[in-house]
Amino acid sequence: MRMYDLIENKKKGMALTKEEISYMVKGFVNGEIPDYQMSAMLMAIYFQGMNDQEITYLTLEMAHSGDTVDLSPIEGIKVDKHSTGGVGDKTTLVVGPVVASLGVKVAKMSGRGLGHTGGTVDKLESIPGFRTAIPRDEFFDIVREQGIAVIGQSGNMVPADKKLYALRDVTATVDSIPLIASSIMSKKLAAGSDSIVLDVKTGSGAFMKSLDDSISLAEKMVSIGILAGRRCCALITNMDIPLGYAVGNSLEMTEAIRTLRGNGPEDLTQVCLELAANMLHMADKGSVQECREQAGKAIEDGSALQCLAAMVKAQGGDENYIWEPERFEEAKMLYEVKAPVSGYITHMDTEGIGIASVLLGAGRNTKDDCIDYSAGIQLKKKYGQRVEAGDVLAVLHGSDQDRIRAGADKFLSSCAIGDLAPAKEPLIYARVSDYGVERFS
Ligand code: URA
Numbered sequence: 001m002r003m004y005d006l007i008e009n010k011k012k013g014m015a016l017t018k019e020e021i022s023y024m025v026k027g028f029v030n031g032e033i034p035d036y037q038m039s040a041m042l043m044a045i046y047f048q049g050m051n052d053q054e055i056t057y058l059t060l061e062m063a064h065s066g067d068t069v070d071l072s073p074i075e076g077i078k079v080d081k082h083s084t085g086g087v088g089d090k091t092t093l094v095v096g097p098v099v100a101s102l103g104v105k106v107a108k109m110s111g112r113g114l115g116h117t118g119g120t121v122d123k124l125e126s127i128p129g130f131r132t133a134i135p136r137d138e139f140f141d142i143v144r145e146q147g148i149a150v151i152g153q154s155g156n157m158v159p160a161d162k163k164l165y166a167l168r169d170v171t172a173t174v175d176s177i178p179l180i181a182s183s184i185m186s187k188k189l190a191a192g193s194d195s196i197v198l199d200v201k202t203g204s205g206a207f208m209k210s211l212d213d214s215i216s217l218a219e220k221m222v223s224i225g226i227l228a229g230r231r232c233c234a235l236i237t238n239m240d241i242p243l244g245y246a247v248g249n250s251l252e253m254t255e256a257i258r259t260l261r262g263n264g265p266e267d268l269t270q271v272c273l274e275l276a277a278n279m280l281h282m283a284d285k286g287s288v289q290e291c292r293e294q295a296g297k298a299i300e301d302g303s304a305l306q307c308l309a310a311m312v313k314a315q316g317g318d319e320n321y322i323w324e325p326e327r328f329e330e331a332k333m334l335y336e337v338k339a340p341v342s343g344y345i346t347h348m349d350t351e352g353i354g355i356a357s358v359l360l361g362a363g364r365n366t367k368d369d370c371i372d373y374s375a376g377i378q379l380k381k382k383y384g385q386r387v388e389a390g391d392v393l394a395v396l397h398g399s400d401q402d403r404i405r406a407g408a409d410k411f412l413s414s415c416a417i418g419d420l421a422p423a424k425e426p427l428i429y430a431r432v433s434d435y436g437v438e439r440f441s
Contacts, residue, residue, distance in 0.1 A: 003027065003037045010044040018057045025061040025160050035167055042164070042173040050178035052223065058178070059224050062186035065160035069136070069192035071107055074143050077283040078105045080193035081275060082184055084217070085117035087205040087354035088242035092120045092150065093256035094264070094272040095279065097308040100147030101298045104283040107143045108150045109157070109191045113363045113371075114169070116205070116354030118252065121152045122363075126250040126328065126373035130317030142314045147307060149315065158190050175207050181220040188225070195231040195282035198222070199275055202429065203240025205350025211236065211429055218432040226434055231282045233433035237271050238425055241348050241383040244268035248362035248376010248397060250328040257325045260305040267427055269299075274428055331374040331397035335404045339387040343417040348383050352414030360398040360407040372399055377411065384422055 001023045006016060016024070024041065027033035050058065071078045079099060083089050096106045110120035110132075121132045132152040134142070142149035161183050168174045168183075188196050198221055201207075202214035218234035225232025244265045246255035258264050259272060273295050280291035298304040309322040321327050357363060361372035378395045381387050394411060398404045426441035 003033050003041070007037060007040050007044055010041060010048055013048045015051050016054050016057075021054065021057045022061050025058070025065060028163060029065050029160050038164070038167055039171045042168055042171055042176075042179065045178055046173045046176045052220065055178045055181055055220055056224055056227055059182040059185045059189065060228070062158055062160040062164070062182055063189040066156040066158055066190070067154070068157070068190045069107075071192040074105055074107060074140055076103075076105050077195060078107050078193040079195045079197070079279045079283050080106070080108060080188060080191060081197045081199060081279060082188055083199040084180065084184065084201050084207055086201040086239040086243060087116065087118065087350045087357070088244045088247045088252065089118065089199075089201070089239070090120075090123060090244065090246070090252040090256045090268070091199060091272050091275055093123060093253065093308070094259050094268070094304075095276040096148050096150060097260060097311065098272065098276040098295050098298045098304040099279045099283075100311075101303040101307040102280060102285065102294055103147070104280060104285065105143050106148040106150075107139065107191070107193065108148070109153045109187070110150055111153065116351045116358060116363070118247070118249070118354075118363065120150060122371060122373075123249045123252050123256075124150060124317070126253055127312055127317040127321045130312060131315050134315065142311070146310045146314050148311050150311070153187065158186050161186050177208075177213065177217045177220060180207060181217055181224065185221050185224045185228075189228050189230070193230070195279070196225050197275060197278045197282060198232070198234035199271075200234050200236050200432075201239035202236055203238055203350060204348070205242065205354055206239035215430060215432065215437055218430075219437065222432050222434070233278055233282065233431060235274060235278065235431055236429040238267075238427050238429070239350060240425055241267075242350055242353055242379060243271060245379040245382070246376065247353060247357045247379070248360070249371065249373045251376040251378055251397065253321075254325040254328060257305070257308070257322055260299060260308060261302075262299050270427055278431075329374050331372070332399045333397070333401070333404055335396045335398070335408060336392045337394045337396060337408050337411050339381075339389055339391045339393050339417060340412070341417055342388045343386075343419050344421045345381060345383050345385055345387060345415060346418040346420070346422045347416040349414040352410055353377065356396075356407045356410035356414060359410055360396055360403050375399065375403070377407070384424060386421070387417065
């Protein structure tokens with residue numbers, strides 16, 4: 001077999017066989033297939049796509065390219081969730097403890113932020129002492145005892161995705177449905193949970209900007225999960241507007257804690273309750289409606305917040321930060337971005353707002369960059385709201401003038417203000433499961 005022929009076939013729109021996909025993934029991981037050939041293949045896949053069978057073969061081959069986790073030593077149904085990535089998306093920090101406090105085990109491997117999107121591991125590491133690299137036995141013990149542990153993906157899991165993602169990131173091939181579906185699902189399958197709830201983001205801050213593409217991505221991922229013997233469903237949620245009001249690591253931790261106290265922003269609370277309800281439903285805790293009520297109660301009675309504090313303590317973090325989030329260090333500089341004119345906020349380019357937060361120091365431009373946990377954006381106004389000239393749109397948190405200036409320019413150019421109030425956007429568009437697509441708007 002020659003990689004050249006595989007590229008040629010895919011370039012012409014032909015389907016790759018199971019054997020060809022296996023040859024390609026193995027050869028790329030062990031270094032026999034060079035980056036330049038894989039780059040050509042990625043671009044051919046980007047333009048020609050893959051059929052469902054090819055996507056499934058690619059996902060399974062990637063999932064088994066390194067270590068996999070067997071969660072069977074932990075009793076009960078283990079539930080995982082995954083977001084396709086967004087701005088202000090701190091849902092794992094809320095739904096994980098909600099679900100775990102109701103007796104469903106969450107053994108979660110999360111990622112770091114890359115590009116304009118944030119990552120749960122970075123947010124948790126803003127708590128002093130919190131460890132996200134934990135030996136497997138200890139990880140299992142924490143899940144057994146606290147119901148939840150959240151760690152980074154360990155060393156040799158899904159090396160095919162690590163290499164492929166790095167290449168996609170520099171070859172403009174990230175936003176491809178077969179490549180996103182195989183990347184996400186290979187990691188979910190390798191992580192070993194029985195049930196998987198996917199949060200597929202749609203809109204200007206998501207990798208999939210259109211609703212149709214997001215639904216199509218969700219359908220592919222759900223069908224891969226089910227084919228691999230897992231329970232799986234997806235919610236399609238709005239990422240045309242940042243989720244909640246906080247963007248940046250410790251700012252988002254604080255907002256997640258507020259949400260677990262029952263004082264969170266409405267949009268974030270609603271998305272979290274819906275995700276938690278679906279995770280509980282997938283763990284046989286009742287109908288989605290019953291599970292939504294249980295999730296609401298776990299927030300109301302404080303048991304979910306207690307669960308987050310217990311997890312933080314077990315993972316070496318200072319749990320006082322959960323009870324007193326004002327302990328999080330404040331950025332050296334705060335800067336108010338003001339509305340240049342009066343009107344309604346008619347558009348928020350959410351990817352642009354994510355980039356503004358990276359410019360402030362909250363994210364990385366390359367994977368080795370250091371991040372400033374205190375940096376980020378506290379929104380004061382959002383899409384649809386009326387503002388008068390001079391009103392504060394957002395407070396930027398940063399460490400120096402240059403970063404603040406760059407962040408402010410990017411933020412302002414990401415917000416449009418017009419004369420007419422825009423139409424309200426739905427928060428949750430659809431649910432995709434083995435029953436098909438259920439649209440809510
Ligand atoms: N998140 C992933 O893990 N992979 C992708 O390809 C896109 C988002």
